[in-house]
Amino acid sequence: MAIFDGYLRERQSSPATIKRWRPVITHLVDHLGHDEPRSISADDIIGWKEALARQSASGRTIREVYLAAAKVVFAWGVENRKLDANPAAGVSVRVPKRHRPRGPSFTSAEARTIPSASLSRDQSKISREQALARRWIPWMCAYSGARVGEIAQMRGRGIIEVEGIWAMRITPEAGSTKSGQARIVPLHPHLVEQGLLRGAEQAGDGPIFYDPARGRGGSAGNAHYKKVGERLAMWVCDLGVDDTHVQPNHGWRHLFKTIARRAGIDPEACVIAKSRIVLSMRM
Incomplete structure (x- = not known):
């Protein structure tokens, strides 16, 4: 058409x-x-x-x-004056309110299970990049509230230091963001303490969590970073975090918002003000 x-x-x-x-x-x-x-x-x-x-x-x-x-x-x-009227305007579908037996965020037990499993050293049967994805993406999502896809597309050069504060630059150029806007999100000090910077340095200009040369082609509509998220979701389900009412990758974002609200903080605000991180979350 x-x-x-x-x-x-x-x-x-x-x-x-x-x-x-x-x-x-x-x-x-x-x-x-x-x-x-x-x-x-x-x-x-x-x-x-x-x-x-x-x-x-x-x-x-x-x-x-x-x-x-x-x-x-x-x-x-x-x-654009190609139509006189929108034929779909006003047409809708009445959808019953969705019944949720539980909220969309991880429980405390689930939120402990995934990071604990990420520390396992038995990663011999998977690629280096997949091991890095399991090791770091859950922690980065938990501490930032970022979407899994935004983290999975992260390149080494996306980990930056801003006035003495380590942060990650999330950009559409690396893959995609829901809003299409770039943003800088501070890294929790615990991530730095655990050694995230080493993985970023080794990746350099390339992606941290996948190797484009080893991938099966990928495409703009089915990018490599999406496959990273899919494999990570399957791994999370294999850990027993498999309630169908909770998205295995998106549960971190909902948990982040839940904890932020509980603390009286605007969950959408990740702020660096005058070189001070004013939003921090501890597991």
């Missing part, structure tokens, strides 16, 4: 967005039997929604993936 390609060009969408949304638009075109956006009506979108439901797509997926993508693309078409 030309309108989708136009949206991608102007927005300069990330490979991950393209990979996620192109099948959505392709599915819509296949359902309609044509790719002329001016001929699409609200009834067509409702029919598409109902067809997705018959194909066993969950209500949440229909709402948050299929309809969300269509609404954004068609809205771009209206803004």
Whole structure:
């Protein structure tokens, strides 16, 4: 669909967005039997929604993936005078409130299990980079609240010293960030004490937690660092931290926010003010 390609060009969408949304638009075109956006009506979108439901797509997926993508693309078409109206506007799916038997963060026991296992010296059956990922990524996530993908893409040069304070530079250039913005996050002194700087120094300009030369190709839409996160998640599940209501990699971020709120600190604030780290978390 030309309108989708136009949206991608102007927005300069990330490979991950393209990979996620192109099948959505392709599915819509296949359902309609044509790719002329001016001929699409609200009834067509409702029919598409109902067809997705018959194909066993969950209500949440229909709402948050299929309809969300269509609404954004068609809205771009209206803004650029390629459409008179957005046919997906106002079309939604009523989704029952999700029942959570527990919160999304790790329990205290789970939060101890993973770092403890990361200290194991029995790493002979995995690559050096995979061993480094197990050793450091859980700790870095626990102490910073950063996303696993942001840490997994970290390069050696991303560990920097700012006015005497060690920090990590999280940048879109290394892989991706959810906001698309770079930021500098202070390293907890405990990470420095444990020897993280040595691993960063050895990596140099390259990634710390994977070897591009040894990877199986990778691509912009399926980057190496994502595979690092997938392998790490499988390892965490193998440790017994396998409750399906908790994401094995994202649990650290939720735990960080929980502890920050408990301490009366804004969980989104990781601040270096006048060379002083004012946000610190101890396990």
